[in-house]
Amino acid sequence: MSLTKAREMMHEALNLARAAAAQGEVPVGAIIVKDGVIIGRGSNRPLESHDPTAHAEIIAIRAAAAYLGNDRLTGCDLWVTLEPCAMCAGAIAHARIARLYYGADDPKGGAVAHGPRLFEQPTMHHRPEVYAGIAADECAILLKNFFAERR
Numbered sequence: 001m002s003l004t005k006a007r008e009m010m011h012e013a014l015n016l017a018r019a020a021a022a023q024g025e026v027p028v029g030a031i032i033v034k035d036g037v038i039i040g041r042g043s044n045r046p047l048e049s050h051d052p053t054a055h056a057e058i059i060a061i062r063a064a065a066a067y068l069g070n071d072r073l074t075g076c077d078l079w080v081t082l083e084p085c086a087m088c089a090g091a092i093a094h095a096r097i098a099r100l101y102y103g104a105d106d107p108k109g110g111a112v113a114h115g116p117r118l119f120e121q122p123t124m125h126h127r128p129e130v131y132a133g134i135a136a137d138e139c140a141i142l143l144k145n146f147f148a149e150r151r
Contacts, residue, residue, distance in 0.1 A: 009033060009079045010103055010135040016043040016056065017081045017142055023048060027142050030056035030080040032064035032073065032097070039076070040064030056080060057088040061095050072096045081139040083110030083132070089118040093126040100128045103139030 009031065016029025020043035032040035042059025046052050057080055065071055077099040078092060083106040092100060100112070111118045112130060119127045 006101065006134050009077075009101065010081070010139070012038065012041075013056075013079045013081050013103070014135065014138060014142065016041055017139070020044045020056070021142065021146050027146050028056040028080065028082045030060040030078060032060045033077045033079065034064070034068070034073075034075055039067045053087065055085065055088050057084055058091055061091055061097075065095065074098065077101060078128075079134070081135075082106050082143065083112050083114065085109050086111035086116055086118060092128060093118070093124055096126050097128050099131065101131045101134050103134050103136050104143060105132065105136070105140075 012031050013029040016031070017027040020029060021027035025044040025047055028044045030042045031038050040060040040063035042056040042063060044056050045054040045059065057078065060078065061073065064073055064076060073095040076097050078097050079101045081103040083102050083104065084092060089111045105113060107114045113132055118124060119130065
């Protein structure tokens with residue numbers, strides 16, 4: 001995938017993250033792409049929905065699964081602005097997502113490159129290809145500014 005296309009996809013996820021921030025939610029956005037078409041979108045909504053599982057990735061996975069009429073998202077790519085947590089990494093594996101692209105690292109809550117590194121566990125039944133650091137600075141600054149405003 002070209003760098004231009006990668007930035008375009010992450011820009012879509014960043015727009016969703018900005019929308020979450022405008023609603024007072026932690027600014028994380030995610031899209032799911034199949035054959036170059038966005039089939040699922042999500043932004044963090046746990047506060048709005050009173051649902052601790054309403055992370056951007058989960059919402060995007062649900063939308064994509066509904067769009068395809070299938071719980072398996074084989075051949076799909078997930079683009080998310082922040083390294084997924086353990087819950088989201090588990091959902092990514094269960095959905096059989098082919099490729100994960102994420103922006104900013106999450107040393108405290110991430111579960112892909114940090115913490116439990118779920119996709120490296122020998123018992124993990126599916127491991128997507130992982131590409132980290134896509135527009136990482138822009139993703140990290142959005143999060144940093146969001147939390148700075150709340151302190």
